[in-house]
Amino acid sequence: MESPQQRRDRRRAEKQQAIRRAAVRIALDQGVEAATVEAISAAADISPRTFFNYFASKEEALSPDPPWRPEEFVGLLTGRPGDEPVFESLKAVAREFVVRIRPAMEDLEPFVELRRRHPELAAKARAVDETKVLESLLGAVRSRPGVTGPMHARLLVIATFGAAISAVQESVLSGEPAEELLEEAFTLLERGL
Amino acid sequence: MESPQQRRDRRRAEKQQAIRRAAVRIALDQGVEAATVEAISAAADISPRTFFNYFASKEEALSPDPPWRPEEFVGLLTGRPGDEPVFESLKAVAREFVVRIRPAMEDLEPFVELRRRHPELAAKARAVDETKVLESLLGAVRSRPGVTGPMHARLLVIATFGAAISAVQESVLSGEPAEELLEEAFTLLERGL
DNA sequence: TGCAGACCTTGCAGTCCGTGCAATCGTTGC
DNA sequence: GCAACGATTGCACGGACTGCAAGGTCTGCA
Numbered sequence: 001m002e003s004p005q006q007r008r009d010r011r012r013a014e015k016q017q018a019i020r021r022a023a024v025r026i027a028l029d030q031g032v033e034a035a036t037v038e039a040i041s042a043a044a045d046i047s048p049r050t051f052f053n054y055f056a057s058k059e060e061a062l063s064p065d066p067p068w069r070p071e072e073f074v075g076l077l078t079g080r081p082g083d084e085p086v087f088e089s090l091k092a093v094a095r096e097f098v099v100r101i102r103p104a105m106e107d108l109e110p111f112v113e114l115r116r117r118h119p120e121l122a123a124k125a126r127a128v129d130e131t132k133v134l135e136s137l138l139g140a141v142r143s144r145p146g147v148t149g150p151m152h153a154r155l156l157v158i159a160t161f162g163a164a165i166s167a168v169q170e171s172v173l174s175g176e177p178a179e180e181l182l183e184e185a186f187t188l189l190e191r192g193l
Numbered sequence: 194m195e196s197p198q199q200r201r202d203r204r205r206a207e208k209q210q211a212i213r214r215a216a217v218r219i220a221l222d223q224g225v226e227a228a229t230v231e232a233i234s235a236a237a238d239i240s241p242r243t244f245f246n247y248f249a250s251k252e253e254a255l256s257p258d259p260p261w262r263p264e265e266f267v268g269l270l271t272g273r274p275g276d277e278p279v280f281e282s283l284k285a286v287a288r289e290f291v292v293r294i295r296p297a298m299e300d301l302e303p304f305v306e307l308r309r310r311h312p313e314l315a316a317k318a319r320a321v322d323e324t325k326v327l328e329s330l331l332g333a334v335r336s337r338p339g340v341t342g343p344m345h346a347r348l349l350v351i352a353t354f355g356a357a358i359s360a361v362q363e364s365v366l367s368g369e370p371a372e373e374l375l376e377e378a379f380t381l382l383e384r385g386l
Numbered sequence: 387t388g389c390a391g392a393c394c395t396t397g398c399a400g401t402c403c404g405t406g407c408a409a410t411c412g413t414t415g416c
Numbered sequence: 417g418c419a420a421c422g423a424t425t426g427c428a429c430g431g432a433c434t435g436c437a438a439g440g441t442c443t444g445c446a
C-alpha cells in the first residue's frame with residue numbers, strides 16, 4: 001500500500017510536472033515573454049502565489065528536472081576506491097551522469113528546443129550548479145595520487161565533465177547513443193587531442 | 194587633441210567604473226542583498242534611473258568588464274590560416290584569451306572575492322556568453338580538416354576553452370603566470386590525460 | 387461521525403528589478 | 417546666442433518573488 005506521505009509526494013510531483021508542461025507549452029507557442037507567471041498559473045489552473053510553492057523561480061519551471069543533486073554527484077567520486085586511477089574514477093562518474101539522464105532523454109526534447117531559441121533561460125540555475133559541481137570535484141581530485149599538479153587536476157575534471165555534457169548534447173542532435181559517444185570521447189582524451 | 198566624442202566616451206567609461214566600484218564596495222562590505230540599485234545609485238551619486246543607462250542589469254555592475262566580445266573571439270579562430278592544424282589554431286585563440294585578460298588581472302581581485310562568496314552572481318551573463326562562444330567555436334571547428342568527428346570537435350573546443358579558463362583561475366589563486374599554466378595544459382592535452 | 391493536527395492553497399501587501407516616455411539640463415558647433 | 421545632440425532624471429508601469437495570515441482539505445484517531 002501507498003502511505004499518505006508517498007501519496008502526497010506523488011501528487012505533488014505530478015502537479016509540478018503539469019505546471020512545467022503548461023509553462024513550456026506557452027513559451028514554445030507564444031514565446032518566452034508571453035510565459036509570465038500569471039499566464040502559466042492560469043494555464044495550470046492555480047494561483048500565481050501557488051506557482052512559487054512548486055518552483056523557486058520561473059526559470060526552474062522552464063528547465064528540466066535535474067536528475068542529480070550536486071552533493072550526490074560528488075559523493076559518487078569520493079565513494080570510489082582510493083587506489084583507483086583518478087581518470088578511471090572520473091570516467092565512472094561521467095558514465096553514471098549519462099546513465100541518469102538517459103531515461104529523461106525523450107522528455108528533454110521540448111526543453112532542448114526551448115533552450116535553442118532562448119539560451120539565456122537555463123543560464124542562471126545551471127551555471128550555479130555547474131560551478132558548484134566542478135569545484136567540488138576539483139577538491140576531491142586534487143588529493144588523489146597520480147595527479148601531477150593543479151592544472152592536471154583542473155583539466156581532468158573539466159575534460160571528463162565536458163565529455164559527459166558533450167556526449168549528451170551530441171546524442172540529442174544525432175540520435176547516437178550517448179554511452180558510445182562518451183567512450184569515444186574518453187579514448188580521444190587518453191590518446192591526446 | 195581629444196575630440197568631443199572621445200571626451201564623452203572617456204567620461205562615460207570613468208563614470209561606469211565609478212559606479213561599478215561603488216557597487217562592489219557595498220556588496221563586499223554589507224553583503225549582496227544590501228547592494229540594491231537604489232543603494233548603489235545613492236553611493237555613486239546618481240539617480241536609480243541613470244544606473245540603467247550604464248548597466249543593463251545589476252549583475253553587470255557586479256561583474257568585471259569582459260575583455261572581449263563573443264563575436265571577435267570567434268573571428269580570431271576563423272581568421273587563422275585554413276591549412277593550420279585545428280589544435281594549433283585553438284591554442285592561438287586560447288593564448289589570446291589569456292593575454293587579453295592579463296591587464297585586468299589586478300582589478301579582478303575584488304570580483305573574484307565577490308564571486309567566491311556569491312557564486313550565483315556572474316552566472317547569468319557569463320553562461321549566456323559562454324554557451325554562445327562555445328557554439329560558435331564549435332561551428333567553426335567542425336568544418337576544419339583533421340577533425341575526425343563531432344565528438345572530436347566538441348572535445349577540442351571544450352578542452353582548449355577549459356584550459357584557458359583554468360589557467361586564469363589557477364593563476365589568480367597561485368600567482369603563477371597564466372601563460373605558463375596554459376602551455377602546461379596544452380602539453381597535457383596533447384599527450385593525453 | 388466528529389474532531390485535532392498536518393498540509394495546501396490563496397489573497398494581500400510589499401520589495402525590488404527593469405523599461406518606455408517625456409521633460410530638463412548641459413555641452414558642442416556654428 | 418542659438419540649434420542640435422547627448423546625458424540625467426522623474427514618473428508610471430509591468431513583472432518576479434516573499435512573508436504572513438486566513439481559510440480549505442485531507443488523514444488518523446477516538
